[in-house]
Amino acid sequence: MRRKKLNALISGVILMTFLLCGVPAWGQTPSQPTTSTQATPAPSLTTALPVKEANPPSADQMAKGDPSGSMTGTVNDVTVSNPKVGLTLADTLNQVGQNKVAINFVWTLITGFLVMFMQAGFAAVETGLCRAKNANHTMMMNFMVYGFGLFAYWVCGFALQMGGAAGVSSLGGAAPLSGEFALHIAGKSWGLFGTHGFFLTQGGTYDVAVMVLFLFEMVFMDTAATIVTGGCAERWKFAAFAVSSVFLGAITYPLFANWAWGGGWLYALGSNYGLGSGYADFAGSGVVHAVGGLSALACAIIVGPRIGKYNRDGSSNAIPGHDITMVLIGCFILAFGWFGFNPGSTLGASGALRISTIAVDTMLAGATGSFGAVFYMWVRYGKPDASMGGNGLLAGLVAITAPSGFVNTISAAIIGLIAGVLVCLSVEFIDRIARIDDPVGAISVHGTCGLWGVISVGLFADGTGVGSVKGLFYGEPSQLIAQLIGVVTLLGCIFTLTFVANLVIDYFIGQRVSPESELEGLDIPEMGAVGYPEFVLKMQGAGAAA
Amino acid sequence: MKFFGLLLAVCGWLLPVAGLTWTSSLGVRFVLCLIGIGLCLTGILGFLNRAYMKEAIWKK
Numbered sequence: 001m002r003r004k005k006l007n008a009l010i011s012g013v014i015l016m017t018f019l020l021c022g023v024p025a026w027g028q029t030p031s032q033p034t035t036s037t038q039a040t041p042a043p044s045l046t047t048a049l050p051v052k053e054a055n056p057p058s059a060d061q062m063a064k065g066d067p068s069g070s071m072t073g074t075v076n077d078v079t080v081s082n083p084k085v086g087l088t089l090a091d092t093l094n095q096v097g098q099n100k101v102a103i104n105f106v107w108t109l110i111t112g113f114l115v116m117f118m119q120a121g122f123a124a125v126e127t128g129l130c131r132a133k134n135a136n137h138t139m140m141m142n143f144m145v146y147g148f149g150l151f152a153y154w155v156c157g158f159a160l161q162m163g164g165a166a167g168v169s170s171l172g173g174a175a176p177l178s179g180e181f182a183l184h185i186a187g188k189s190w191g192l193f194g195t196h197g198f199f200l201t202q203g204g205t206y207d208v209a210v211m212v213l214f215l216f217e218m219v220f221m222d223t224a225a226t227i228v229t230g231g232c233a234e235r236w237k238f239a240a241f242a243v244s245s246v247f248l249g250a251i252t253y254p255l256f257a258n259w260a261w262g263g264g265w266l267y268a269l270g271s272n273y274g275l276g277s278g279y280a281d282f283a284g285s286g287v288v289h290a291v292g293g294l295s296a297l298a299c300a301i302i303v304g305p306r307i308g309k310y311n312r313d314g315s316s317n318a319i320p321g322h323d324i325t326m327v328l329i330g331c332f333i334l335a336f337g338w339f340g341f342n343p344g345s346t347l348g349a350s351g352a353l354r355i356s357t358i359a360v361d362t363m364l365a366g367a368t369g370s371f372g373a374v375f376y377m378w379v380r381y382g383k384p385d386a387s388m389g390g391n392g393l394l395a396g397l398v399a400i401t402a403p404s405g406f407v408n409t410i411s412a413a414i415i416g417l418i419a420g421v422l423v424c425l426s427v428e429f430i431d432r433i434a435r436i437d438d439p440v441g442a443i444s445v446h447g448t449c450g451l452w453g454v455i456s457v458g459l460f461a462d463g464t465g466v467g468s469v470k471g472l473f474y475g476e477p478s479q480l481i482a483q484l485i486g487v488v489t490l491l492g493c494i495f496t497l498t499f500v501a502n503l504v505i506d507y508f509i510g511q512r513v514s515p516e517s518e519l520e521g522l523d524i525p526e527m528g529a530v531g532y533p534e535f536v537l538k539m540q541g542a543g544a545a546a
Numbered sequence: 547m548k549f550f551g552l553l554l555a556v557c558g559w560l561l562p563v564a565g566l567t568w569t570s571s572l573g574v575r576f577v578l579c580l581i582g583i584g585l586c587l588t589g590i591l592g593f594l595n596r597a598y599m600k601e602a603i604w605k606k
Contacts, residue, residue: 036583186567273566275575297590301598310604417577436590478572484579485562492559496552499594533561 013143044095048086051075061342084493093199104170104348105208108216111344115219118337119146119226124330125394126230127531129321129387133521134234135531141229141238145245149225152249153218156198160253162217163194163203163263170348171212176204178261188272191264193255216344220284221253225291228438231296232303232511240502240511244299247501256494260287266489269482277469278478279486280461281344282358285402285453290490293447297436298499303511305437307518316431319439324386331390335366338397344405346466354405354465361404362397365416369396372420381422388424391441395423398446399453406461406469415456417450451487458483468513547597557583558582 002523043049057071066072078095080087123142128297130138164180167173179195196203201213225245232241259266260281270278283289321327342362373392383447386510396416400407403415426444430436436443458480470476505511517525524530559580565578599605 269566274570301595304603307603310606314604425596433597435602436595477576481572481575481579484576484583485566488559488562488579488582488586491590492555492557492584495586496555496559496592499552541565 007402020162021317022472031462032408043089045090046088048088049092051087056355065115073374087444100350100396101170101172103208104352104538105212105352107349108171108212108344108347111340112212112216112219114337114340114373115216115223117300117309117346118219118223118334119143120482121257121330121333121337121367123224123225124326124333126330126440127391128323128330129230130233130321130522131320132532132535133523133530134527135322135523137238137522137531138229138233141233141241141526142226143237144242145226145229148242148245148291149222149249149311150194150218150463152246153199153221153254154214154365155250157250157254158201158214158217158219159197159205159254160193160194160251161221161257163215164191164194165194165213166247167260168209168213168347170346170350170352171209174213176207176210176447177213180258182265183405189265189268191258191262191432192269193258193264213347216347217257219259220288220341221249223290225249227289227292227442228296228299230442231438232291233439234522235306235512236299237510237520240505240509243505244502246268247505248291248295248498250320252295252498252501255497256291256490257287260486260490263400266482266486269485274478275482275485276458276471276476277467277482279482280406280457280467281402281454281471281486282405282466283401285340285398285400286486286490289398289446289449289485290450290454291494293443293445293450293496294439294460296442296489296497297447298439298495299502299511300436300443302502302506303501305435305534306439307515309437310435314435316435318463321387321439328386328390331393334394335363335397338362338366338401342401343448345405352466355441357465358404359398361407361412362411364409365396365400365404365412365419366393367396369393369399369417369420371424372396372417372422372426374420374425376431387441388427391423391427391445392420395449398449399456401450402453405466406457406471411460411462412457415453419452419454422452423449454483454486454490455480466492494544551589551594551597552591553594556585557590558585558589561585569593585587 021322023405031377035381038415054075056074056076062071075087078087078091081091086207086427119142126142127135127138162177162178166175166177180191181193181195182189197210199204200206200210225248228248229241237399266279268278269275269432287519306319308317309319325381339362343355346355349355370389370393374384374389374396377383377388396419422443426448427441430438430443457471459468459471459473461469461471461479464472470479502511513522515525560581562578563574565575569575
C-alpha cells in the first residue's frame, strides 16, 4: 500500500516536472508563457532594470579597444532619463521607438539625397541631347530649376501638398500637418489642398518629422520641374523658364500631389467610392513624371518647334545632340538616383522590408525598358540607337515608379519592356504626326510612360505590396477605374492648368527667344557666355543651319 | 480652336469625375473614363496643337 502511494507520488512529481518544463520545450510554442512568467508581476515602467545581468563591458575593457565590435552598442549606450534611478523599462521602450524613427529618418534622408543627385543626371542627359551652341543655357536651366523650385516649394508648395498629410507613422506622425481644405459634395469629402506648413513654420510645422518629409518631397517636385526644361530646350527664354518653374513648384505639382499623396480626393476614391485602394501611385509615375511630361507638352506647344526642325512640307529633320557619352552617363546617374526614388518612397526601412522588392523591380524595369527600345530601333532602323537606348532605360524606370511598391518582378519586367517600346512609338508620334518639337523626348519618356505606369498599377498590382493594392489581373477591376481617373485628371486638369499659366507668362514675358538668338545659339544671348569657349563649333546639317 | 481644345480637355476630365456621383456601376465608370481620356487627347492634340501648328514657324 505504502509502495503504491510512493509510486503514485513519484509518478505525480515526474508528470508535474514534465508538464512544467518538458512540454513547452517540446512543442516549441514560445507564444505560451511558462507558469513562472505568469506568476511574476510585470516590472513597473519606472523601476530600475537589473542591468548587470546584461554583462555590459567595463570602462577598462572598452579602453583596450573593440576590434570585433562585440562590445560596442550595448546596454551602456541606452539613454537613461534619470541617472539616480538607473535604466528603466520606460527608457528602454523610448529608445526602441527613437531607434525605429531614427532608422526611418536616415533612410528617407539618404534616399532623398540620391533623388537630389538625379538633377545632375537630368542636366547631363538634356545638355548632351542639345547642340553645343546651347550647352550653357540648357545646363543652367537644369541647374537653376533646383533653386527656383525649392524656393517656391518652401514658400507654399509643400503646404499645399502635404499640409493635411499628418499620420506618417514611420516618421513619428508629423502631427502638425493637420490642415486640409476639403469640399463636401454629395456627402463625401473632397480634399483639395493643404493649409499647414507655409515657410515650414506656419501651423506648428517647425518639426523634425516635417523637415524630413519636406526634403524628400521637395526633391521629387524638382524632378518634375526639371523635366519641362528638356521639352523646351534650345528656344526657351530663361526668364520665362524661371517663372514657369516657380509656378510648377508652387501650384501645379503640389495640387496633384495633394490629391494623390496628401490625403486629397484621388487618394480617397477607395474609401469614398469603393474604387479599390483609391488612386495608387507609389513613387510618382503620375505625380512626378506625368505632371512633368504634360507640363513639357503644354510648354512645347506654346513655345513651338525649333527653327530647322520641320521643313515647309511638314517633314521633320533630326537634330542630333552634341555629346552621346554625356547622355548615357546621365542616364546611369538617373538609374542610380532611382534607387532613392522608389525604395525611398516607403518613408522608412524599419517595418518596411518591401524595399528589397521595390529596388529589384526598379532595376529590372529599367533594364527591360532599354531592351525594348534598343530592340525596337534595331528592328525598325537597322541600328541599336544609343539615345533611344538611354530613353528606353528611363522609360522603364518612369513606368515602374508608380507600381514598384505593388508588383512582383515578372510584372515589373513586363511593365518596363512595354515602356521601352512605347517610348519609341511615342517619340515618332510626337515628332512626325503631332509635330511637337521635343529635343530630348521628355514628353514621351515622362508623359506617355508616366501615364502607362499609372495604368499598370490598375493591371498588375498583386495585393502583397504596400497597402495591399490589387489590380485587374488579380481580381480587383475597380482599382483600374481609380487609376484611369488619375490619368484623365492629369490630362484634363493638370495639363490645362499648366497651359493657361504658361499662356499668361507668354503674354507678359514671352516664352520664345528671338530667331536671331536661336540661330546664334542661346549661350551668348541668354547667358552671356558659351558652354565651350575653347572649341570652334562646326556648323553642319539642318539643325546647325538653323 | 485653342479655347475649344482646352474646353474639350476640361470636359474630358469632368465627365468621369462627375460620373462617380451618378453611377456605381464599374462598367459605366470605365466607359466614362475612356470617353474622358479620348476627349482630353482630342482637345489637346486634335484642336489645341493643330491651332498652334497653323501659325508654326516652319510654315512662315
